[in-house]
Amino acid sequence: MTGGAGYIGGQTVLSLLDCGYDVCVLDDLSTGMRHEFHDQTHFYEGRVHDQALVKDIIASHSIRSVLHFAGSIKVDESVSNPLKYYENNTEGSRALVEACVAGGVADFIFSSTAAVYGTAPNRPVSEDDETIPLNPYGWSKLFTERLLEDVAATGALKYGIFRYFNVAGADPAMRHGQYLEQPVHLIGRSIDALLGIAPPLTIFGQDLPTPDGTGVRDYIHVADVADAHVSLLEYLQLGGTSQRLNLGYGTGYSVLEVINALIEVTKRDVPFGYGEARAGEAPSVIADTTRLPALLDWRPKHDNLREILQTAFDWQVEQATKKRS
Numbered sequence: 001m002t003g004g005a006g007y008i009g010g011q012t013v014l015s016l017l018d019c020g021y022d023v024c025v026l027d028d029l030s031t032g033m034r035h036e037f038h039d040q041t042h043f044y045e046g047r048v049h050d051q052a053l054v055k056d057i058i059a060s061h062s063i064r065s066v067l068h069f070a071g072s073i074k075v076d077e078s079v080s081n082p083l084k085y086y087e088n089n090t091e092g093s094r095a096l097v098e099a100c101v102a103g104g105v106a107d108f109i110f111s112s113t114a115a116v117y118g119t120a121p122n123r124p125v126s127e128d129d130e131t132i133p134l135n136p137y138g139w140s141k142l143f144t145e146r147l148l149e150d151v152a153a154t155g156a157l158k159y160g161i162f163r164y165f166n167v168a169g170a171d172p173a174m175r176h177g178q179y180l181e182q183p184v185h186l187i188g189r190s191i192d193a194l195l196g197i198a199p200p201l202t203i204f205g206q207d208l209p210t211p212d213g214t215g216v217r218d219y220i221h222v223a224d225v226a227d228a229h230v231s232l233l234e235y236l237q238l239g240g241t242s243q244r245l246n247l248g249y250g251t252g253y254s255v256l257e258v259i260n261a262l263i264e265v266t267k268r269d270v271p272f273g274y275g276e277a278r279a280g281e282a283p284s285v286i287a288d289t290t291r292l293p294a295l296l297d298w299r300p301k302h303d304n305l306r307e308i309l310q311t312a313f314d315w316q317v318e319q320a321t322k323k324r325s
C-alpha cells in the first residue's frame, strides 16, 4: 500500500490488519505520520516515484495487489501550485503503475475523488456522468484514472477506482484519525473554531441553490471507506473485473446541518460567519450509490452524521491536548 501513514491509508491499514492481511506500506511521510500500529506492517519510507524501491518491495514480498493512497490533497494548493499536483499525483502514479506492471502486480486500487465530476448535476452523480474537474487536483486524479484504464486495456493489470466523496470522522477505537496543523475541510475547521484554536468558521456562501442556501456534501465515515477497500480487494482477487465506483452514502448534508449537528453532539457553540461562495464550487455533491452494493460485499456500518462528528471531535481534542502537553 502507498500512503499508508496518511489519514485514509492509515485507517485502511487497520482494516486490513484486522482482517489478517500481511501489509507493506510505502510512504514518504510528507504529510503522514508513523504510528504504533505500523510496527505490524513492513514499513518503507520512500516515494512512489522510486521505481527501484517499488520493484524491490514487490519482489521481496511477492506482492500481487497494490492500494495507492499516496498523493497531495489540497484543492487550493493545486490551483496555486499545479505542477506539484501533476508531479506528485499524476507522475507519481505513472511511475508506480509502471513499476507494478514490471513486477507482475495483478490488482491496483486507486484513491480518486468526487472532484473529478466538477460542477456536479443537481442530482446524485453517477460513475457514468461527465467528468470535467474544476481544479488541477481533480485533473491530476482524472489523468491517473485514464492511465489505469488504458493500461488495464492491454491486459497488464486490473484496476479498482474509488471516487471518494467527503471522507470524515476518525477510527471508532481512537487508534487513528486526521490531524492537520491547519485543517482544510469543513468538519476539521469547524472543530478548531469550536475549540478556539482557529478563528470562527467562514461559511462559503449563503444563497446557493440548496434548501438552506449553504453547500451540500455527502459525508462518509473513514472506517467505512477503509472497509470498502478490503471488499474491493477481495472482489478483484476473486476474479472480479476492473471497476470505477463512487464511495459515498448517497445522503447530503448542508454546511448549516453539519454545524448544528456538531453543536448538538458536543454541546458547544461553533462560532461562524458568512463569506463569499468559493468560485466554481458545486452547490451540491451527492453520490449515486447504485453500483457499489450490487458488486461488493460491503454495507456501511457508520452512516450516521453524529457518529462521524463525534469521532472527529474526540480525535481532534485528543490531538490538541497531546500537542499542548
Ligand SMILES: NC(=O)c1ccc[n+]([C@@H]2O[C@H](COP(=O)([O-])OP(=O)(O)OC[C@H]3O[C@@H](n4cnc5c(N)ncnc54)[C@H](O)[C@@H]3O)[C@@H](O)[C@H]2O)c1
Pocket: 002, 003, 004, 005, 006, 007, 008, 009, 026, 027, 028, 029, 030, 031, 032, 033, 046, 047, 048, 049, 068, 069, 070, 071, 072, 073, 088, 092, 111, 112, 113, 114, 164, 165, 166, 167, 168
Ligand atoms: N480526504 C479526503 O476527503 C479525500 C477525498 C477524496 C480523495 N482522497 C484521496 O485519498 C488519498 C488519501 O488522502 P488522505 O486524506 O489520507 O491524505 P493524507 O495526506 O493524510 O495521506 C496521503 C499520504 O501519502 C503520503 N505521500 C504523499 N505523496 C507521496 C509520495 N510521492 N510517495 C509516498 N508517499 C506519499 C503522505 O505522507 C501521506 O501519508 C489521496 O490520494 C487523496 O487524493 C481523499
Ligand SMILES: O=c1ccn([C@@H]2O[C@H](COP(=O)(O)OP(=O)(O)O[C@H]3O[C@H](CO)[C@H](O)[C@H](O)[C@H]3O)[C@@H](O)[C@H]2O)c(=O)[nH]1
Pocket: 073, 075, 113, 114, 115, 164, 165, 166, 167, 184, 185, 186, 187, 189, 201, 202, 203, 204, 205, 214, 215, 216, 217, 255, 278, 281, 285
Ligand atoms: O471553511 C470552510 C470549508 C468548507 N466549507 C463548505 O463546506 C462544504 C465541504 O467543503 P470541504 O472543503 O470540506 O470539502 P469539498 O467538498 O470542497 O472537497 C472535498 O471533497 C471532494 C470530493 O467531493 C474532494 O475529495 C476534495 O479532495 C475534498 O477536499 C462545501 O460546501 C464548502 O463550501 C465552508 O463553508 N467553509
